Amino acid sequence: xxxxxxxxxxxxxxxxxxxxxxxxxxxxxxxxxxxxxxxxxxxxxxxxxxxxxxxxxxxxxxxxxxxxxxxxxxxxxxxxxxxxxxxxxxxxxxxxxxxxxxxxxxxxxxxxxxxx
Amino acid sequence: xxxxxxxxxxxxxxxxxxxxxxxxxxxxxxxxxxxxxxxxxxxxxxxxxxxxxxxxxxxxxxxxxxxxxxxxxxxxxxxxxxxxxxxxxxxxxxxxxxxxxxxxxxxxxxxx
Numbered sequence: 243x244x245x246x247x248x249x250x251x252x253x254x255x256x257x258x259x260x261x262x263x264x265x266x267x268x269x270x271x272x273x274x275x276x277x278x279x280x281x282x283x284x285x286x287x288x289x290x291x292x293x294x295x296x297x298x299x300x301x302x303x304x305x306x307x308x309x310x311x312x313x314x315x316x317x318x319x320x321x322x323x324x325x326x327x328x329x330x331x332x333x334x335x336x337x338x339x340x341x342x343x344x345x346x347x348x349x350x351x352x353x354x355x356x357x358x
Numbered sequence: 359x360x361x362x363x364x365x366x367x368x369x370x371x372x373x374x375x376x377x378x379x380x381x382x383x384x385x386x387x388x389x390x391x392x393x394x395x396x397x398x399x400x401x402x403x404x405x406x407x408x409x410x411x412x413x414x415x416x417x418x419x420x421x422x423x424x425x426x427x428x429x430x431x432x433x434x435x436x437x438x439x440x441x442x443x444x445x446x447x448x449x450x451x452x453x454x455x456x457x458x459x460x461x462x463x464x465x466x467x468x469x470x
Contacts, residue, residue: 283462284362284462284463285447333402347458349403352400
């Protein structure tokens, strides 16, 4: 079974440009999460999809970030326009069903974003 | 202030030796606590998951403990191997919404 995949693995862009990150969850997983780790800090929650609906987007830092999950399969996270403080590693995770005690989330390898 | 604090931040151990990593949390209400292993360039991989009623759980050479009263957890690595070099992240799931709160991780380096 393929795990969570993310594309690209690395992205270097200039301040003001736009970048789109993609996440393909494990097949059949309804729940999809985006997280971000800024250098020197802990991983932090951005948002949670259940199928194509945004269940919780309280962690999104500002309106420069737009996440979509059309069709309830893969998801994209767009940053427009990018700022220096957006640099970090963006992780995607998926799980099969929320509400259970464990709700184990499987993480992708992350996309390392560098904004110059 | 982060709701999940880990110590030590980093440590170097000799191959074959044991080590213990600590995690203190303030997350409330509590649902479960997880330890993840993150190799360089990869995403976190779950090692153990414990609810408040579980005091200890093992996964091979990894043994996690949980004291829900003092809100402390530890991860013990037995007979370390070079492949144990990684960041070990303590993650606490908040009751109700299952939001995850992450620690910064313990960076472990195992040397021959």
